[in-house]
Amino acid sequence: MDTMRVMITDSEWKIMELLWEREPMTITQMTKALQESTGWTKHTIISFLKRMEDKDAVFYEDTGKAKQYYTLISREDAVNELIREFIRKVSNGNAALAIRMVIEASESELSGDEIAFLQTVLGERQKRAADSSDGN
Numbered sequence: 001m002d003t004m005r006v007m008i009t010d011s012e013w014k015i016m017e018l019l020w021e022r023e024p025m026t027i028t029q030m031t032k033a034l035q036e037s038t039g040w041t042k043h044t045i046i047s048f049l050k051r052m053e054d055k056d057a058v059f060y061e062d063t064g065k066a067k068q069y070y071t072l073i074s075r076e077d078a079v080n081e082l083i084r085e086f087i088r089k090v091s092n093g094n095a096a097l098a099i100r101m102v103i104e105a106s107e108s109e110l111s112g113d114e115i116a117f118l119q120t121v122l123g124e125r126q127k128r129a130a131d132s133s134d135g136n
Helices: 010-022 027-038 042-054 075-091 095-105 112-134
Strands: 058-062 067-071
Touching (some): 010 027, 010 042, 010 067, 010 075, 027 042, 027 067, 042 058
């Protein structure tokens, strides 16, 4: 994803999740898939889709019978932006502090495997930092 930031609301996230799993989809298909869990009508879905089009999060192809909606943002890019926004909000951009806060706020203890995984990730980051400082 480029430097453009697309913030997806919680409601829009539900539509994006659906499209990431099943795209392309029509408004009717999305309404049927989301109506029971959200209570949203076709008109609600249309309103969300319009906002999402304005954000360049989704687009549609008009096939004559019905518009087929697709995502313009990958799930990975959306998750990464959400995490970047979280880090900016909770720790003024300090990733290490944000990670510490997440670990401390966790409702369960980290397992040995999870700790080992985090140590591996941090070791890789430390090596990249050392390599990049050697190249300066």
